Amino acid sequence: MDGSVEKVGTVPVEIREAWAVRHGEAAARRLVEAENFADAMKAAAIPENTADTYSKGWKVWQRFCAEQGLPETEGTRGALVAFVAWMLDHGRKTPGPGGARGYAPSSANSHLTAVIAGLRDPAIVKGNHQPNPAPRDAHAEARARIESIATQLAKSGERRGRGQALAADLDNLHRIAEACDDTLVGRRDLALVLTGFHFASRASEVAGLLLADVTVHPQGLKVAVVTGKTRHSVRTAKIPRNLDEPELCAPSAWERWLAAYGATDPRAAAFPRIDRWGHIGGSMSPDSVTAAVARIAQRSRVPIRWTGHSLRSGLATEGRKNGKDPINIADQGGWARNSKSMLEYMRRADEWDDNAAAGLRRSPKGNS
Known part of the structure; x- marks a missing residue:
């Protein structure tokens, strides 16, 4: 199951058909055009580097869902916590600094943010699925998991990622x-x-x-x-x-x-x-x-x-x-x-x- 939905532009077909029944074909067509225009305006307002970050994070989520056999459109409590655990344990495609297969906590947090945003608004990640926001307590628990692992890594002396940029002086x-x-x-x-x-x-x-x-x-x-x-x-x-x-x-x-x-x-x-x-x-x-x-x-x-x-x-x-x-x-x-x-x-x-x-x-x- 890939969560894909048949659409006219960015509007699901069943919504367009419901508009046609209630308001007529001409009005339904104009409503679809207005929705597509609004989505295009929203996409244009997202900075390119932010859109790129969200897209990369969503791809990590898709890779996790494919590996675990989970639908990518369901950001349940269990799915998000499992996603975080997977990222921190062995989520990287290639080893990072020091040979670590897990993401740095900061990177895991960034990817989690991308998933939450993508579930709420598919246009942000150029996804072909209906909005299905993750419950607030679900991503709160996932973030708490990241914080817990980050503390454990610090106690063990393990360093992942590049860390904060060194300041020019x-x-x-x-x-x-x-x-x-x-x-x-x-x-x-x-x-x-x-x-x-x-x-x-x-x-x-x-x-x-x-x-x-x-x-x-x-x-x-x-x-x-x-x-x-x-x-x-x-x-x-x-x-x-x-x-x-x-x-x-x-x-x-x-x-x-x-x-x-x-x-x-x-x-x-x-x-x-x-x-x-x-x-x-x-x-x-x-x-x-x-x-x-x-x-x-x-x-x-x-x-x-x-x-x-x-x-x-x-x-x-x-x-x-x-x-x-x-x-x-x-x-x-x-x-x-x-x-x-x-x-x-x-x-x-x-x-x-x-x-x-x-x-x-x-x-x-x-x-x-």
Whole structure:
């Protein structure tokens, strides 16, 4: 049983036929068109990287259901808990870091979220099934199972997955500034890293930038992020000029790159691909941005492995170290002001300076 349902567009045939009986053929046809239009609008509103994440998670669920002989349209308590246990035990197709066949808890949680979303709204995962939301207590128990296993793994010292991205920091940004030469690639790389760092970019946000999205002002740059993942991350970030450390000045790096780039079409990619012969191509993909950041860092002899997300975590971490207001950091990076991930980056910055065990001393005599 594959859970497939005969449809007209995205509307099941039996619903279309019921509309025809109640309202007539012409009205039924218009209702179907309206439903299909609404689904298309919803799909267009989902960021590409989110849709890709949900699609990958749904495929893991389909693989589990096929292996266990379960219908993929039933997110029961038992099915979801069994899915989580399967993922954490041996769900990976190929071994991960250290030879682990189970997913990291964070990945299992991401795949579970995709399944819950896909059961609720098939269009999210491009599924051909009727909506059948999982009961809230069912996925709550499945998430509790993930938390329990994560605790057990931590106690045993087993590490799965890559963990959180290591934050970009100012010392290593100086290394990159020194290593990026005055070639076309060198100018692009420096502008990409410095601009991405200063608006706490995701790789997908850098990849989505067009020339029209980056404007130069006397005080610095304005970066219109229109491909953000959430409503908070669709924003216009302002990057002031850095007169104290000009080698880390993102607006200056952008201006030097723009002069070398020479493009005038506002629809051109802000940071395009450049091949080994210096030929400029189209937009970089998010994966290409991640690979470029890692390559730039390695070439600059940055001693820790950076990823595309290092730029995002780096601004929160360095901003906190420099005493910036958390609200301003959240607004610059497109986080919700109570974002758990942003607060985690800040805790890294505070782990020594604002440590509860730091600088303890006896109270003066006479004080209770």
